Amino acid sequence: MQRVHPLQSIFERAKHVVFSFAIVTILGCAVPTSGGERMQVEVDVFSGRPNPQWTLTPPEADQLIQRVQALPSESGEGDVKEGLGYRGLIVTKSGDRTENYTEISISNGLVIANKNGQLRRLVDQNRTLERWLFQTGKNRLENPLYQQIEQQIK
The missing domain is CATH 1.20.5 (Single alpha-helices involved in coiled-coils or other helix-helix interfaces)
Structure with missing residues (x-):
């Protein structure tokens, strides 16, 4: 031994x-933090083919919710942009990171947030939220498309 x-x-x-x-x-x-919830951002731009999209990181998702919750209510009759070309951003969720928001549409200074089945109309002054959210897709979108839309929302 x-x-x-x-x-x-x-x-x-x-x-x-x-x-x-x-x-x-x-x-x-x-x-992943917070159970791995995901928030998808879709650029509402194409007709007849899939729109580009990306997934927010958990810190980006948290910041988005904080920014949405800080927006003032909108009392007018404005609506999201329609027609051809860039119409706005649509955020959808899978999981609970979104504080009960199931969809958030951001277009031309207006935010329509579906929270607990109720639509809330909010003001995106100077399109600050829209520009911030769009820039999170900078390295996730094709560069020519990114640059074209960036010029439209400045």
Whole structure:
């Protein structure tokens, strides 16, 4: 029977503990926050083909909700832009990160937010929310399309 030095046994155990801790830490960092909810942004621009879209990161989604909740109510009769070309942005959810918003349409200074089945009309002064949300898609959209729409919402 081969004798194992007591320190060697301790080092082997410590090595296994450190390895296990590293694996748990790495796996823990890979788990998405807030249950992995997703918010999709769709650019309402095309007719007859799918609109481009991207998924917001959790921090972007949180910031979007904060910005929407800070908007004042709109009392006029304005409506979202219709017709050909860029019409606005549509945010949809899958999960609970959206604070009960199921869809948020942003177009030409107007935000229509569907919250708990009720439509809320909000003012996007100077299209600040629309421009901020659109810029989150800068590296997620084809550059010529991004530049064309960016010129329209300045």
